[in-house]
Structures are given as C-alpha cells and as structure tokens.
C-alpha cells in the first residue's frame with residue numbers, strides 16, 4: 001500500500017521505533033525564540049549538557065521585542081532580561097542568533113523560509129505552536145513545549161506518538177482571488193471542521209485551490225492548521241516551492257540535486273489512504289470575519305452575528321461558549337457583520353505579515369486616509385520584509401494614509417509587548433487567535449485577511465472587499 | 472489522590488486565558504501561579520487550594536504551546552485537570568514536566584461532577600470516586616508511554632526500556 005507524504009517524512013526520520021509506543025524522531029532544524037527557551041537552557045546547564053547540534057539550531061527574538069524605534073533601550077525590564085538571557089544562552093551554547101539589530105531578525109516563522117532554513121522533507125520544531133507554518137514547504141513542522149525544547153537541544157531528537165494523516169482537499173477556483181484570500185480559505189476550513197477537528201492529525205492540503213496559491217499564501221494556510229487542532233499542516237512541494245527557496249542565504253549548495261530528489265519523492269502515493277478527509281469548494285466562498293473568541297467562531301462578511309442556539313446546533317457546551325463569546329465581544333446576535341465598528345487595525349503576525357500580504361493590503365489603502373476614529377498599524381513579519389516593502393514604497397502608502405509603520409516582531413498578535421489593545425477596544429486583526437485577552441486584557445479581536453483589515457481601517461467598519469476594485 | 476473540583480463548563484479553554492501573554496516574561500513560578508486562569512476567572516487565585524482539580528469540557532489547553540500554562544496551574548496547587556479532551560501540546564507539556572495529570576473523562580463524569588465536589592482519583596484502577604455524591608466514574612486510561620513518563624516523573628527521568 002502506498003504512503004502519504006507525512007508517512008514518508010516520518011519514516012525517514014525514525015531513530016527508534018517499537019510497536020505500540022512512540023518513536024524517537026530525528027529533528028533537522030530547531031528554531032528558538034526568547035519566550036519558550038530560557039528554562040530549557042537552564043535545564044541543560046543544571047545537568048551539564050551541551051547543545052548536540054548547534055549548527056542545526058537557529059534563534060531569533062520576536063515575541064516581546066518592541067516594534068518602535070530600535071535605537072532606544074527596551075523599557076520593560078522583564079522583556080529586556082528575557083532578551084539578554086537569549087543572547088547569553090546563544091553565546092554560551094554556540095547558537096546562531098538573529099538579534100534585535102540583525103537585518104535577518106523577525107518572527108521565527110517568517111524568517112525560516114526567507115533564509116532558506118526551511119527545507120522540503122525535513123523535520124522542524126520550535127517552542128511555538130505556529131511552527132506548522134513551515135509545512136507549506138513540505139516539511140514536517142510542529143510546535144513543542146519547553147521540556148521538549150530542552151530534549152531537542154540536548155539530543156536533536158524527540159519522542160513522538162505518530163499522528164494520523166488527514167486529507168483536506170481545496171477544490172475549485174476563487175472568482176476574485178484578491179478579495180478572497182488564503183486566510184479566508186483556512187478560516188472557512190476551521191469554521192467547518194471546528195477547532196478540534198484536526199486533533200491528533202497532520203493535515204495534508206491538496207487540490208487546485210492549494211496549487212493555485214503562492215508560497216506566502218500557502219504559509220497562511222499551514223500556519224493556522226494548529227487552530228484546527230492539528231499537529232501540523234503539510235503541502236507537497238512543487239516548482240513554486242523550489243523556486244522560492246532557490247538562492248536564499250542558507251539554501252544548501254547541492255540544492256539542484258536535492259530538488260531532483262524532492263520532485264520524485266515528496267508526494268503522497270496515489271494508493272495511500274488517509275484516516276480522515278474533508279473537501280472545501282472555494283468557487284463561491286466569501287471573505288471571512290470571526291465574531292467570537294476562538295477561530296472556529298467565524299462567518300461570512302455578508303452574514304450576521306449568529307444566535308447561540310443556531311451556532312451550537314443543539315450542543316450545550318457550544319451554546320454556552322457562544323453566549324460567553326458574544327458577551328465578551330459585546331455583540332448582539334443578528335447584527336450584520338458590516339455594521340460592526342472597529343477601533344483598531346493590526347496588519348501583522350506570522351499568519352499575514354509577508355510581502356504579498358502587505359502588497360495586497362496597500363491596494364486598498366493607496367491614496368486614501370484612515371477612518372478618523374481608527375488607529376491602525378502595519379508590522380512587517382521580518383526586517384527583510386520591511387526592507388523589501390520599503391523598496392516598493394509601501395511604507396509611504398501606509399503612512400500617507402495615517403497608518404503606523406513599525407519594526408518587525410509579533411507585536412499585537414499577543415499581548416506580551418508594548419503593542420496591546422486597551423480593555424474594550426475592538427480590533428480587525430490579520431493574526432491567528434481571537435482568544436479572550438489575546439491582544440491585551442479585555443481587547444476584542446476579529447480575525448480577517450489583510451485586505452479585509454485594510455478596508456475596515458479605511459471605512460471604520462467591516463466591508464465586503466469583493467465590492468472594491470483590487471486589481 | 473484526593474481534592475476538590477473547580478468546574479469550568481465550557482470547551483476550548485485556551486492557554487492564553489490559562490496564563491495571559493503578558494506573564495510569559497515571568498521566570499518565577501510562584502509569581503506565575505498568582506496569574507493562573509486570570510484571563511477567564513480573575514478569582515481563581517483566591518479560590519484554588521493545594522490539591523484541587525479543574526474540570527472542563529473539550530479541547531482543554533488549545534492554542535499557544537506555552538509550558539507556562541501547566542506550570543502556572545501546577546504551582547497554584549492544581550494536581551489534575553479532568554476534561555472531555557485535551558489539545559495535544561498542553562497534554563504533553565503537563566506530562567513531560569510532571570506538572571499535573573491530564574485526565575480524560577467521559578460525558579457522565581463531566582455532567583455529574585459539580586463545583587466543590589470532593590474526588591478521589593485512582594490512576595492504577597482508572598477510577599474516579601466522587602466522595603460528595605458517592606458515585607464512581609471511569610477515566611480513560613493513559614497510553615502505555617504516557618503512563619511510563621508519568622511514573623518516571625517526567626520526560627527527562629523517563630528511560631525507554
């Protein structure tokens with residue numbers, strides 16, 4: 001019987017395997033950031049261990065770095081300590097670090113692919129759940145906790161229970177690919193299969209609706225696999241993948257021979273079987289807006305805030321969850337999504353802060369001014385994205401419209417750096433989580449695509465971007 | 472293992488509400504514990520006692536991979552979380568660091584057990600006794616490997632045979 005792509009990568013990385021127990025899996029790349037690593041390095045020191053493969057370990061700082069002027073000292077003392085701790089740990093253990101002043105600094109899931117660290121067929125881990133992003137390149141990539149970070153630092157391996165393969169087919173052609181984006185595809189999928197629909201699985205995305213996407217858009221899809229509960233997302237590499245990685249800073253010297261191998265081997269066999277299947281048809285999907293406090297609580301921009309009993313379809317816990325969510329979000333059932341007024345706009349995060357995202361958003365903004373009651377910021381995913389965007393003049397388009405143009409980092413995706421919402425503020429955000437308090441205590445998050453966020457910024461409320469000229 | 476229940480009747484309790492992002496900078500576990508569950512239940516700290524259990528619905532611990540989540544719960548006294556299901560990273564974090572036991576329960580236990588009930592959990596027989604209501608429920612047994620890691624006292628103490 002044939003194998004799925006996931007099974008092929010898994011099998012190629014088994015160090016120890018026994019029946020009915022987890023396997024010891026070799027890890028090809030380990031990405032490290034300041035928040036989930038300090039205890040892991042402490043653990044190494046306590047036990048007199050070294051990092052087994054510093055050459056396969058790469059660090060950056062992203063979660064709590066301020067995104068304003070980088071020449072100023074970091075005011076928040078605890079953040080400053082966490083950043084200095086990472087610097088010291090990388091120095092002590094011989095790990096390459098892209099620090100706050102490096103031109104390669106950025107969100108760990110943005111810089112990995114940009115630097116050619118992310119490679120097809122490899123295993124990649126990071127102490128961060130959105131490591132699933134790298135699956136867009138046909139890598140098996142997933143988030144781990146701090147104890148596991150320590151285990152990988154010490155041994156370059158990990159004990160893992162084998163997830164089950166889940167096939168999601170995305171079929172059809174979007175009528176307006178500028179207005180209906182990869183973000184809308186993945187939000188639609190999560191809305192349909194639920195936030196635990198992918199639990200215990202690795203999702204392989206297939207079909208015309210996926211091969212049509214650029215690498216950056218594929219990353220948006222794989223990035224949010226974790227929001228469906230999956231361990232990882234995976235897309236078989238194709239010519240777009242190989243082209244994207246060609247000539248990057250860390251792309252291996254024997255790249256072309258690797259490509260030949262990948263082309264022949266990194267795909268699911270025709271007779272392979274999946275544990276689960278789901279198909280989304282994208283011909284007619286609308287831009288998506290989340291209304292609740294998890295990414296599954298999402299609807300079309302043309303719909304209204306749902307009634308909890310309709311949303312829950314008879315499930316009591318779901319109903320209670322929806323009621324709580326509406327209370328937290330201060331939304332009334334039946335309110336048209338397009339009538340929801342917003343205070344803030346955040347274009348950023350590892351889901352949607354790549355060059356493509358900023359280009360698309362800038363089309364909505366160009367030559368106009370921000371709605372007077374909205375504060376909006378654009379936070380490029382990496383310093384490299386920022387530089388490329390500036391070369392295209394995007395910074396000017398955004399600042400002319402009164403957006404803030406900031407330095408790279410996680411920023412307002414999570415409330416652990418100075419960029420946060422005030423209690424009660426409502427934000428259209430291109431990030432991936434709308435959990436209570438995620439963007440700051442009491443803040444209210446609506447997840448949308450970059451074009452939807454930009455349009456909301458200009459109008460002061462959500463609008464259906466299919467009605468705009470985006471070409 | 473005996474303790475009282477703090478019940479949250481909902482699904483998808485995420486790690487952002489278990490320990491909000493602004494505390495991920497905190498290195499001191501005792502201080503971290505002061506902010507456990509703050510995003511959902513600001514009174515948690517004043518009501519939790521050493522040895523308590525949390526009871527909740529499906530997909531407990533979804534979201535961010537922060538190990539701070541089981542650490543904060545564990546250091547505030549929680550010995551086990553009983554839920555209909557768990558998100559994988561939280562589950563592994565809880566077990567790997569020997570912070571607390573993630574126990575999967577069935578619908579009957581979930582609906583029957585109330586806030587404040589005293590439970591006696593016996594993982595050798597996979598039974599949960601409700602001492603307050605004089606009832607017994609089954610818990611889902613740990614897989615072999617998870618059982619071994621728990622027995623060893625965490626991932627780093629576990630030696631495969």
Ligand code: SF4
Nearest residue numbers: 130349350410413414
């Ligand atoms: S941008 Fe957000 S989701 Fe991505 S790594 Fe940073 S905090 Fe996590």
